[in-house]
Amino acid sequence: MKILIVDNDINTVEVLQASLLSKVNYEINVAYSGEEALEMMKKNGHYELLILDIMMPKINGLDVCELMMKDEKLKNIPVLLVSALPIASTSFQESLEKFKELKLVKDVLEKPFEIDNLVNKVKAIVGK
């Protein structure tokens, strides 16, 4: 089980990684920008889950999704979006809907999160 965590905030990457590892035993890679994440996904082969922050400088989370959709190799990697914005806010709702429909984005996790909530969502997506 190979998972990639992407967030520009080092602490957040850290807490996501630690939270997951406190509960499950996955292979976890991390990236600190959209560009880096895309590069890693292309280079390192198949990931079973991408935990992706939305608000990032330059290429944000939704841009990453957009680019993944255009790539035959990447468009089937499930994404768990992580956002400080509440899901109900209007800002990203429409774009989010689009990716949800295309079955790229499987779920959204609101920051701050409870460990159990994170783990449950991840398990639900990877099916274990």
Added chain:
Amino acid sequence: MKISKNKKKKTKQFSEENFGRKTKEKVFGELEGKLESIFENNNDAIIFLDKFVKILDINKKTTEIFGVSEKELVGKHFTKTGLFTIKELPTLIRNFANALTGKKTYFNISLKNKNGQQIALECSASLIKIGGSIRMMVIARDVTKRKEMEEAILESEGRLKGILESSPDAITTTDLVGKITDCNQAALDLHGFSRKEEIIGKSAFHLIAPGDHQKATENMKKTLKQGYVKNAEYTLKTKDGHQFPGELSASVIKGHDGKPVAFMAITKDITERKQAEEELKSSEEKLKILFEYAPDAYYLNDLKGNLIDGNKAAEEITGYRREELIGKSFLKLKLLSPDQIPRAAILLAKNALGKSTDSAEFTLNRKDGSQVIVEIRTFPVKIKGKIHVLGIAHDITERKQAEAALREEKNKLEQYFNIIGAIIIFFNRDGKIILINKKGCEILGYELKKILKKNWFTDFVSEEDKIKTRAFVKKLIEDKSNQVQYFENHILTKNGKKIFVNWSNIVVEDELGKTSIVLGTGVDITELMESRIAINDFNKINKLKDDFLNIATHELKTPLTSIIGFSEIMKEQKLFRNPEQKNYTNIIHEESSRLAGIVKRILMITRFESGREIIKFEPINLSNFISSFLIKLNIIANKEKSKVIANIEKENIIIKSDEEKISEVIYNFIDNALKYGLDEQVIVVSVTKPNKKWVRIAVKNQGKGIPPEKLDQLFDKFSQLEPSLTRSQEGTGLGLYICKIIIDSLGGKIGVESEPNKGSTFYFTLPIENVATQKRDLDFKAV
């Protein structure tokens, strides 16, 4: 007869004796005078002849009848008198010869006298003895006149007969029992017979329909009694039984003795007349109906104003019944107010002069005191030689009211025209101003008179808009579109101020329909334009606020994520060197979680308040929803050793609403119930349907309840039961406020029922048919 013969004999004998026995002188002495007188003055011609028929003596009448003198006849043989022609002589000779045999002979003769007159004579010739001599005495009576009369009678009889025969009226004669004795051709034709023989001898009743036989019998009696019956109507009958109306006049024919001997009847077919009468009757009825049911009031009055008749409409208009109107004057009925009477009198005066009058308006006082306005026209009419007045009154009350309403509308319109807060202007294609309202004058800053002398394009339209305004007006007039066209331009006012005006324009035709003019309604939107700019700015600010909010959210939450996350990991992994560390880690986790909660709520409120919170209306099966939600709620409640149970009145209530938002509210209610209620309590979530349109979801706890004076403020922002410095319960005081704005946004109502020490029930209602759905969607689109 015998007696008279004997008398004659006696006379003869007597005269013979006298001539025989007494002397001539003596006899003549006594008788001569008398006889001579009789002889001479006799009305008949008396001629004495000898036995050779020589004329011996004649009387005076003889000379008159024959037109000759005594000399011309006396002493002459009668054949030589020249009075008789070959035509008369044989008759004379034959009769004289007969008389000479002693037989008294009578004969008639006709001849021409000396004066050329045709005369008819009735003669008698006989022998008498005078003084022993045999003499023949001829007495001739002039019957010319009688003959003429007889002929005249015969002639007139014939003529009468002709008249009767050829009369167009049927004439029938009957005997006194009604048996037909004769009839004319018209009678045959009338009754369909071809020959007289068919009806003569039959009863006249054959010609009358059985139904009228009784009447005929009575009329016969009447005719006998008074001599005639005139124009009696019968139903008559033809030979083949066809019946038709007839008229019969009968009279009695009297015999010589003056007694009735027969009836004569003149009969006429009056079918056509009857039809005409019927038609007349029906047309009379028609007229009557027309009069009676005419929509206008028709009435007749005399020249003093006394009413003679009136129709139904007259009754309706005045409110009086006809009996109440007839015979009374309009003065007495007080139909007119005193000030109208002189005008009414003028109308009557005109009528008296034989003139009709044009429509004149009067207000009538009705019987019930109400009033009607009528238009009256009058016409003088002659009835039985007297001049009366026919009046026609048309109720125009409604029309008057409509006119008044129209006037009022017009006034309103005029007022509106002047008080409306917009410029209303009419100008032609060259910009000549035709009319402008008061507000227009005010805005432009000139008096009406001055504006009317100015040109719209050159004097008012601002320089930069002149070309486009002219072009617009030109196109507007050429298109002649009857649709309103909108336009905006800058207008210069008297004080040099430039205003921006939004125009609604339409092309109308002038009164003559020749020229097209522009009707423009202009609203000064200068300020509006300024606020448009302001709104734009506002939107920009809002955008900035949004961006700030997003950034703030991110910046607040990102560190919290780490703090909460790591403190939780530490808790989970029990990486503590001593109990204090464990305690502090717990505090860090709890407080950071609380902080996260506050941040989340504040952000949510901000989104709601700025209308940026998305609400998804989706069908929710309430019983399913509550049942599954109950599990989560019990996890929380169980921590406080309490229990949440559901009481669902009706299964399968489906509403259209936002499940997540409803969850938030219920969660808040439960959270409050746990915070403020008793330990180990049972919290009841109930779902009821008070009526078809609403559902009610309530959460009831067991606890100390809420003091009544606090109930009102519960749903206010930052409201908590206890003053903030002494608060024993944690919380931000935002929970119920969020609940309120959520329920408001879902179109429902939120509330609380509580009594101290009996617990509280927090509830909200939601519409089942979510009428707010569309409206809210629209609102969001607008944002």
